[in-house]
Amino acid sequence: MKHYLDQKRILNAVDCIIFGYAEDEIKLLVIQRGFEPFKGKWSLVGGFVKENESTEDAASRVLKNLTGLDGVYMEQLHTFSEPGRDTLERTISTAYFALIDIKKYKQQLSDDYNPVWFPINQTPNLIFDHHKMVELAKKKLRDKASLHPLLFELLPNKFTIPQLKNLYECLYDAEFDKGNFSRKMHSSGLLVKQKDKERHTSKKGAFYYKLNLRKYNSNLHAILNLVSKPDNLKSRKTK
Amino acid sequence: MKHYLDQKRILNAVDCIIFGYAEDEIKLLVIQRGFEPFKGKWSLVGGFVKENESTEDAASRVLKNLTGLDGVYMEQLHTFSEPGRDTLERTISTAYFALIDIKKYKQQLSDDYNPVWFPINQTPNLIFDHHKMVELAKKKLRDKASLHPLLFELLPNKFTIPQLKNLYECLYDAEFDKGNFSRKMHSSGLLVKQKDKERHTSKKGAFYYKLNLRKYNSNLHAILNLVSKPDNLKSRKTK
DNA sequence: CCAAAAGTGTTGTGATTACACCCATGT
């Protein structure tokens, strides 16, 4: 018969994998630690779980401290618990991934760390098993976004269909047919056409759309078969 | 700046949601506690995480203790961490779900608890938030099995296609067309036809199949579109 | 020889792809 007195001290932490989207790239927010231990090393934002909060609360708190943002899309990813994963203490960390509109993000004042957005495929070396966390988060984002319309969380309120298409193309490193992509998005019923156009990236200009929030919130499984089959990919990007 | 000294004692546990399949039903293995606290109450099997093991190791250990089985299909489900979830101690529990061949299961000798298989939709009241864990596990099993061929883990080495079909029908509470089901399974390339037949449930008899293990292990995404759309369901069962 | 379940063949439908074409506009 097991009893908790068997258990030596284990610390509980959370780490956040924060994704954003800007300049036609998906980005990851990491910090450079300004304090010991591991001063100068790159790391995900994280923190210890307090006695009276859940890991969800802890992750929200950490995220808010770093970005100033509340009510962000966040989801539990996985709990990492290898005895040697944290080289200083025995720590079990529950990882969360978050999607934010990068334009809403405002760096909070802090001397503790220096936050930087890295393109998702050019991240620096990270401490502990944080690289594993990022890889798993990327995989989960891809898997989930192929069935659920959650990439909207990365875009501003108003966006164009070519912008949306580019976002999907980044995530899957593939090209989609503009016609078919547009039809599929429209058929989801999630888009509300605006009267104005975005006129920077093309001469004709692309209409802005907003998300139909009622539909988005009620029907989180609308986008079926967007990227399910390999044949949907026209060709691997090689650039 | 946060430091681990802020953290009061939090215990780390694991709980296992163990699924089996027998008598044309999906079952859940739960225990009745033979010791205080909560003597006589139903609960998932669980245990505390030891200092030198991961939560995965802890879950495997707990599972082996209860069932005598090694190398079982197991997957991390979710970490439950609400401060009030365990009414005795502040405990964070990482839940794992496992799929076992119920015929291989042998009850291990133990006076500590009385394990019982319950049909998945007739489970007793469980302590703490274990009911939540079971519900999430059921949802995850359904979601995952619609894309990945993991239900084979619930069947014996040799099985027939009607058996497999019945398993899917149980999980989704739906009926599938035998012709289409059979074709889809064959087209996955995962089935190896045997020479003998199962002759209890029908006069004609149904051929046994074995799993193509090489393919199964290399290609964990073979079964696409088995249950993706609601239209695939002929009719809700009402029995 | 018939009932019952396994297993195969076939057809219509709807989704999807690939690609041609039209549109709006800044230079």
Add this chain to the structure above:
DNA sequence: ACATGGGTGTAATCACAACACTTTTGG
């Protein structure tokens, strides 16, 4: 006027559901 990217139309193809049909064998 023409190049450029946004946006629409459409034919061919493919996957799938539905269901009729054949097979096997115990009673």
